[in-house]
Each structure stands twice: as structure tokens, then as C-alpha cells.
Amino acid sequence: MATDTTQDPDAWNIAVLGAPGVGKTRFFVLDDFEVRGPPFPRLAQGFSRKLAVDGQNTVVTLVDIYQLQRTQPSQNFHPNANLPSAGTNNEAAVQAMLREADGFILMYSTTSPYSLQDVVAYMRAVRRAKATYTQNPVLSLVGNQSDRSAQDHEVSRAEGEALARELDCLFAEVSAKTGYGVEAIVTDLVRVLRARKQSGRKARGIWDYFVRR
Numbered sequence: 001m002a003t004d005t006t007q008d009p010d011a012w013n014i015a016v017l018g019a020p021g022v023g024k025t026r027f028f029v030l031d032d033f034e035v036r037g038p039p040f041p042r043l044a045q046g047f048s049r050k051l052a053v054d055g056q057n058t059v060v061t062l063v064d065i066y067q068l069q070r071t072q073p074s075q076n077f078h079p080n081a082n083l084p085s086a087g088t089n090n091e092a093a094v095q096a097m098l099r100e101a102d103g104f105i106l107m108y109s110t111t112s113p114y115s116l117q118d119v120v121a122y123m124r125a126v127r128r129a130k131a132t133y134t135q136n137p138v139l140s141l142v143g144n145q146s147d148r149s150a151q152d153h154e155v156s157r158a159e160g161e162a163l164a165r166e167l168d169c170l171f172a173e174v175s176a177k178t179g180y181g182v183e184a185i186v187t188d189l190v191r192v193l194r195a196r197k198q199s200g201r202k203a204r205g206i207w208d209y210f211v212r213r
């Protein structure tokens with residue numbers, strides 16, 4: 001059943017960004033993330049679910065910005081280009097979705113070094129959209145497809161962690177196929193978002209929050 005996040009006091013919109021094929025859709029549909037319908041009409045598919053985080057119910061809606069980007073006519077989108085592409089009809093809408101998202105998942109595949117490089121372009125897009133905010137965006141770097149065999153892995157955990165430190169964000173390796181790590185990373189994002197809302201202070205970054213815990 002569809003959930004109306006606007007009525008929930010603890011509801012969070014999380015935009016998921018990543019290169020084609022990294023596993024964004026699978027990440028959504030796993031674990032009963034229920035199809036909610038477009039939270040922003042005709043722009044993107046959103047998936048939401050209720051979950052309890054530290055004993056308190058929350059509603060998390062995930063939106064695939066790349067799906068949104070792909071719906072635009074006559075564009076040759078590549079994630080290495082700055083997102084969104086200049087001059088496209090939905091540019092303002094993409095910017096609005098990025099600006100209004102509470103948190104972000106920047107996804108790469110542990111099998112693709114290129115998809116890790118692409119994360120930097122997505123990060124730039126997020127920073128640009130959130131440029132007027134005093135706080136750093138709340139985000140997590142997520143390396144998907146951790147279930148794949150060792151010979152398929154071309155990005156080490158250490159490389160992922162190093163980029164996450166550079167970007168000052170959370171990090172997790174997950175498998176959207178088996179579910180490993182999926183709920184944990186969403187839960188961690190919710191904790192950071194709640195903490196930030198409660199503290200109201202100018203955060204120095206997500207790592208700071210975790211160091212203080």
C-alpha cells in the first residue's frame with residue numbers, strides 16, 4: 001500500500017545516484033521496499049517503506065535520480081558529465097529533487113572501477129544542488145555487488161573507504177542481491193539525519209557524528 005511520507009513526522013527522502021548497472025533498482029526492490037509511485041509526479045519512481053530505527057518508526061523513500069535523468073528527451077547522458085545535463089527540460093526538476101532530498105546514496109559496483117570514478121561527478125552534482133545549505137550533505141558511499149566472486153572484484157574495500165574519507169561520508173559494501181548491508185546503511189543514514197535534526201548545530205561532517213557516538 002502506498003505510504004504518504006508527508007504525514008509522517010519521521011520521514012526521509014533519500015536520492016540514490018550511481019552509474020548504469022551498479023544495482024540501484026535491485027537495491028530498491030530488495031527487502032520489500034514497496035513501490036510507492038512517483039513522489040514527484042511523472043519524474044521518478046520512488047520506493048518507500050516503513051522501518052523501525054532504534055525503536056522509532058520511520059518512513060524512508062528512495063528515489064533513483066538516474067531513472068529520472070533517463071526520462072529526458074534527446075539527451076546523451078553519461079554520468080561523467082555533470083549531472084544534470086545542461087539545457088535539458090528536466091534540469092530544474094532534477095536540481096529540485098537533489099536539493100530537497102534529505103540524504104544521498106552514492107552507489108558504485110565493486111566490480112567496476114569506472115563506476116567508482118563516476119561517484120565523484122555525482123558528488124559534484126549533489127554539492128552544487130546543496131550549495132546554499134550551511135551543512136554538508138548527508139550521504140553514504142555504497143559499494144554494491146559484494147556477493148560477487150573474488151575474481152570479479154575490481155574495487156577493494158580499502159579504495160571505497162579511502163574515497164568515503166575524502167568525501168567525508170558514510171561507507172558500506174552491500175549486496176542488493178542477498179540483502180547484505182542494505183538495511184544497515186539505510187538505518188545509519190536515518191540515524192545521522194535524525195541526529196542532525198535534533199542537534200540543529202552546524203555539523204562538521206558525518207564522521208564527526210560517528211566519532212562522537
Ligand SMILES: Nc1nc2c(ncn2[C@@H]2O[C@H](COP(=O)(O)OP(=O)(O)OP(=O)(O)O)[C@@H](O)[C@H]2O)c(=O)[nH]1
Nearest residue numbers: 019020021022023024025026066144145175176177
Ligand atoms: N550479483 C549481484 N548482481 C546484482 C546486484 N545488484 C544488482 N545486480 C544485477 O546487476 C544488474 C543491474 O542491476 P540494476 O538494479 O538494474 O542496476 P541499475 O543501477 O538500476 O541500472 P540502471 O537502471 O541501468 O541505472 C541486474 O542484472 C541485477 O540483477 C548485486 O548486489 N549482486
